Amino acid sequence: MKNIKEILKKSADLEPEKYYPVEKLKENGFIRNKCKSCGCYFWSLENSDVCGEPECSGGYTFIRNPVGKKMSYIDGWIKFKEHMEKRGYTPIKRYPVAARWRDDTDFVQASIYDFQPWVVTGEIEPPANPLIIPQICLRFNSIENVGITGRHKTGFVMIGQHAFQPSEKYDQEKYFEDILSWIKVCGIPFKELKIHEKQWAGGGNAGPCMEFFVRGNELLNQVYMFYKVYEERLEPLKLKVLDMGMGQDRIPWLTQGCPTIYEVSWPKVRQELFKRTGLKESENYERFIPHGSILDVDSEIDLENAWNKIALKLGIEKNVLQKEIFPIAHLYSVGDHVQALLIAISDGVLPSNSGGGYNLRVLLRRALTFIKKYGWDLKLEEIAEWHAKEMKKQYPELLENLEEVKEVLEFEEKKYFESMKTMKRIIEKFSNKEITKEDMVLLYTSYGITPELLKESNPKIEIPKDFYSKISEKEKVEKSKEKEFEIDITGLPETKKLYYSDLKECDATVVKSFLMDGKHFIILDQTIFYPESGGQDSDFGFINGKRMLYAKKIGRIISHEVEGEFKEGEKVHCILDFERRKQLSIHHTATHILNASARMVLGNHIWQAGAEKKVNKSHLDITHYENLTPEQIEKIERKANEIIEKDIPILIHEFPRNIAEQKYGFRIYQGGAIPEKILRIIEIPGIDAEACGGTHLKRTSEVEKIKIIKSTKIQDGQIRLEFVAGNKLIEKTLEELNKRIEMEKHIAEEKKAAWEKQKEIIKRAREESEKYEPNKILFLSGKTMNEIQEIGRKLVSRDKTAYSILVSENIVFGILGEDFSGNQQEIENKIIDIARKMGGSVGRKNREWKGGGPKKISESDL
Numbered sequence: 001m002k003n004i005k006e007i008l009k010k011s012a013d014l015e016p017e018k019y020y021p022v023e024k025l026k027e028n029g030f031i032r033n034k035c036k037s038c039g040c041y042f043w044s045l046e047n048s049d050v051c052g053e054p055e056c057s058g059g060y061t062f063i064r065n066p067v068g069k070k071m072s073y074i075d076g077w078i079k080f081k082e083h084m085e086k087r088g089y090t091p092i093k094r095y096p097v098a099a100r101w102r103d104d105t106d107f108v109q110a111s112i113y114d115f116q117p118w119v120v121t122g123e124i125e126p127p128a129n130p131l132i133i134p135q136i137c138l139r140f141n142s143i144e145n146v147g148i149t150g151r152h153k154t155g156f157v158m159i160g161q162h163a164f165q166p167s168e169k170y171d172q173e174k175y176f177e178d179i180l181s182w183i184k185v186c187g188i189p190f191k192e193l194k195i196h197e198k199q200w201a202g203g204g205n206a207g208p209c210m211e212f213f214v215r216g217n218e219l220l221n222q223v224y225m226f227y228k229v230y231e232e233r234l235e236p237l238k239l240k241v242l243d244m245g246m247g248q249d250r251i252p253w254l255t256q257g258c259p260t261i262y263e264v265s266w267p268k269v270r271q272e273l274f275k276r277t278g279l280k281e282s283e284n285y286e287r288f289i290p291h292g293s294i295l296d297v298d299s300e301i302d303l304e305n306a307w308n309k310i311a312l313k314l315g316i317e318k319n320v321l322q323k324e325i326f327p328i329a330h331l332y333s334v335g336d337h338v339q340a341l342l343i344a345i346s347d348g349v350l351p352s353n354s355g356g357g358y359n360l361r362v363l364l365r366r367a368l369t370f371i372k373k374y375g376w377d378l379k380l381e382e383i384a385e386w387h388a389k390e391m392k393k394q395y396p397e398l399l400e401n402l403e404e405v406k407e408v409l410e411f412e413e414k415k416y417f418e419s420m421k422t423m424k425r426i427i428e429k430f431s432n433k434e435i436t437k438e439d440m441v442l443l444y445t446s447y448g449i450t451p452e453l454l455k456e457s458n459p460k461i462e463i464p465k466d467f468y469s470k471i472s473e474k475e476k477v478e479k480s481k482e483k484e485f486e487i488d489i490t491g492l493p494e495t496k497k498l499y500y501s502d503l504k505e506c507d508a509t510v511v512k513s514f515l516m517d518g519k520h521f522i523i524l525d526q527t528i529f530y531p532e533s534g535g536q537d538s539d540f541g542f543i544n545g546k547r548m549l550y551a552k553k554i555g556r557i558i559s560h561e562v563e564g565e566f567k568e569g570e571k572v573h574c575i576l577d578f579e580r581r582k583q584l585s586i587h588h589t590a591t592h593i594l595n596a597s598a599r600m601v602l603g604n605h606i607w608q609a610g611a612e613k614k615v616n617k618s619h620l621d622i623t624h625y626e627n628l629t630p631e632q633i634e635k636i637e638r639k640a641n642e643i644i645e646k647d648i649p650i651l652i653h654e655f656p657r658n659i660a661e662q663k664y665g666f667r668i669y670q671g672g673a674i675p676e677k678i679l680r681i682i683e684i685p686g687i688d689a690e691a692c693g694g695t696h697l698k699r700t701s702e703v704e705k706i707k708i709i710k711s712t713k714i715q716d717g718q719i720r721l722e723f724v725a726g727n728k729l730i731e732k733t734l735e736e737l738n739k740r741i742e743m744e745k746h747i748a749e750e751k752k753a754a755w756e757k758q759k760e761i762i763k764r765a766r767e768e769s770e771k772y773e774p775n776k777i778l779f780l781s782g783k784t785m786n787e788i789q790e791i792g793r794k795l796v797s798r799d800k801t802a803y804s805i806l807v808s809e810n811i812v813f814g815i816l817g818e819d820f821s822g823n824q825q826e827i828e829n830k831i832i833d834i835a836r837k838m839g840g841s842v843g844r845k846n847r848e849w850k851g852g853g854p855k856k857i858s859e860s861d862l
Helices: 002-014 022-027 073-086 111-115 172-185 250-256 267-277 283-292 303-314 318-346 355-374 380-390 402-418 420-429 437-447 451-457 467-471 578-602 630-645 657-664 727-771 785-798 824-837
Strands: 031-034 041-044 131-138 155-165 193-202 205-214 217-230 233-247 505-516 519-524 541-543 546-554 557-562 571-576 608-613 618-623 651-656 678-684 688-691 706-715 718-725 777-779 803-808 811-816 841-845 848-852
Touching (some): 002 193, 002 205, 002 233, 073 131, 073 172, 073 250, 111 155, 111 233, 131 318, 172 217, 205 233, 217 250, 267 318, 283 303, 283 318, 303 318, 318 355, 318 380, 318 402, 355 380, 380 402, 402 420, 420 451, 437 451, 578 608, 578 618, 578 678, 578 706, 630 706, 651 657, 657 678, 718 727, 803 824, 811 824, 824 841, 824 848
Antiparallel strands (some): 131 155, 155 233, 193 205, 505 571, 519 557, 541 571, 546 557, 608 618, 678 688, 803 811, 811 848
């Protein structure tokens, strides 16, 4: 993306009028300048040689020197909404922070993420046009900046101003004027503005943008999204898009002029944190913060050098300054991290060892480490409640989901501190060693040991400046892809799908026939066979009397693996294996019912994390933080069967994505992102609604019954429920389970009998050992290895300085006492010599030797 920005910059620098609202800028008295420090072009009412970036303009100059009409955090949205509604914008509700409608990201990081790619590409209508939205976003690329720069947060509200229009209707001058009018409403004089010419790229799109700065504070960024990015080139979008992002707290912060953004965003939580810990923002902290704005780990500056310069300006030694700053910064980090956790967990993402959940675990462990380090009397769940109450007016759902969030945080906190004993033992091993960054990553990812914990026992450790930011990216692992059919389907018509109808037979025409890996495949113009997808197995059946073995999607084409050859253009008759289809439909419908019942029993944090629908049994993976108890499993099963007994009709609809999202919300994305403009919604009224391409029944009663046969924790934050549905299959499964249980009982009884026999052998061998003395070779005819080793062990337990060698016809055993001080090699040579006479060899483990061979020997051979 860096190269893309450079391409845009070169062109925009030369011809700004092609990219920016130059006429509107000039109309309002702005003139173009170039920053002598960073070289960027910017607009202001007066000539200036530095832009508004804090690195160029000397940090924040609005602190204790506010600009504009004083505004509260909540007013940052309410007043903006009121103003923009008058100018023709429609406000909409926020999207969840878990971006389940996309397959390229775990979390929403900007308001435009809500509309990529479908709205941006013009394939579906936006929910309103133009629109504004108070979107909560999560970002993990600047974790170390929290509390230091005074402005960084991992969770924040980005107010979006968006429009999606064809070129002839796209009014860049108006969109710019709308924002200028908002600045005016806030009482911010235009003479304070420095508006930068910049370039933006993200989510596969790019365009020029204008960043608004006042006294070092970036208020907003208005992006004019004109392009789609294809590798290293730009192609014009079908629509031109307006993407303005404004932190809800930025203008209130400017108008209040307080030292940090946290005092604006969550003043009550901040007050409680300082009250509970006894910390105070010292005079030096307030003096530091305007300069701390430049200490950004994402920037290319030398942080160590920057700290030294700030300390010099303040007249304080760097180490003394950091000792005073870090506790306050870390307290703000705790407040920030818990707010992000509250939002993410409330929206259904759990801390875990994989995917987006890993980012949450990074925040959670970091917050707990700071709490432990400073001995603060703080609980994560308590801080979450403070945040939920403070955010209630704008986001009441956070308070509604609070109890579930608390359960998750309490569980994670308990788990973390229970592991501290293990952590301490590992940390001790590294207390005097040189530790590399790779060591830190390994210790953190494997054991949850943070660099801060390591530093407590080894002060010489240098923690990398961007450790947490980098570690939070560790789970961006490319998913393995199945081998695709290497065939040319260019020009082939989309396969007409008949499998959603009640047809059991159909006629079709072969449009392509091919051989791959020795197997025959055909593509038909239409098919009644459901192809493997969405976790549901393929249908089986017959085509012209030959077996159809498997159906699979290739884009919008469906291929069929068949037993035998077919010619292109051949007319065929297809017959569906209806009993198989019926059972797969039972299991797919049962999956939806079971997912809904798990959510009803366990809470709103339950989402489908995976599923497999096969004929003999199926499984559903759900998001949950701990193993299920037998009582919980029984409740989920009972609730599912209650839904079945209610005989609820199962409705199937097709809606454009935006209509489906507005009608049912984002829980429709249980199976993940669906790359379709039209979504097929399976609705069980009052119970569940999901976007799903599988085959289903007409009423819940047709499922007959669900039986959960196993519950397993498959990874952190995910539980697998294995189940069967349908009375016949349940009867068959229970019969097989009973047979298995009987077999396991029989095996257990045999093992018990064998152990009892073994105990008797050991008892007799130990009694017999009283007859013998150690330090000699004993020949005990007819004894087993178990018998002679028990006798040998007993002999050296009586005399720990002794040895013992015991021999039967074709086995030998030797052992040394714990305090044996004689010639071990001599003993070993004797044992090896005896084994060789048996035609075999010897193996050694600690103080014991075991060996033997196929030849039998007698006492006279020793």
